[in-house]
Amino acid sequence: MIATNDLWLPDLERYSISLERRYRQKNWSPSSLHVLEKEVCFGFYAIRRLIESSSILDRVSGTHIRVMRYPARPGMPKRPDFGRLMKLYDLFHGERKHLSLRCLCNQFVHSRVFSPFIPVGKELVGIYFGSDESSATELYYLQLVDIVSVFQSVVLNRAVKLRLKMREHPSSMSVDLPSISGRRPSK
Numbered sequence: 001m002i003a004t005n006d007l008w009l010p011d012l013e014r015y016s017i018s019l020e021r022r023y024r025q026k027n028w029s030p031s032s033l034h035v036l037e038k039e040v041c042f043g044f045y046a047i048r049r050l051i052e053s054s055s056i057l058d059r060v061s062g063t064h065i066r067v068m069r070y071p072a073r074p075g076m077p078k079r080p081d082f083g084r085l086m087k088l089y090d091l092f093h094g095e096r097k098h099l100s101l102r103c104l105c106n107q108f109v110h111s112r113v114f115s116p117f118i119p120v121g122k123e124l125v126g127i128y129f130g131s132d133e134s135s136a137t138e139l140y141y142l143q144l145v146d147i148v149s150v151f152q153s154v155v156l157n158r159a160v161k162l163r164l165k166m167r168e169h170p171s172s173m174s175v176d177l178p179s180i181s182g183r184r185p186s187k
Contacts, residue, residue, distance in 0.1 A: 044104065
């Protein structure tokens, strides 16, 4: 196991910056969706490794992240078509749920469902996800701004709550990321 945080943190910072830029992306090819999934899943894998190596302050590793939870519809097939989430999950009857940071990491690292929510002609808003175990009974949703907040919290080793801003010209969303250099308290 790589126990040094100076190998994981630069990647995590790079992923958070790249994910923030996704708010201005309009065209989504299979290749760009592949890169998005890699950035998110590798980012959460890096966080899990940092938690396991005790490289994150307890007040960061012990946080709980609010997600939306959607129940599976009755009769989930053994080999579901996850390209049709509306048929598999009740997306109109979600509820808020808090997941520990470790649990959230595991949901992405072991994801069976990874489905970006990109309204037609719009920017990426969030991601539907579920691990191989949980996806049989429920689906989760997390806004992109919250994923970037989690990544930034770990990079800075303190709680970070980012807010989404609407830009007028061009019409798009963005997040103002905090300055990173020299501001990470050690454990």
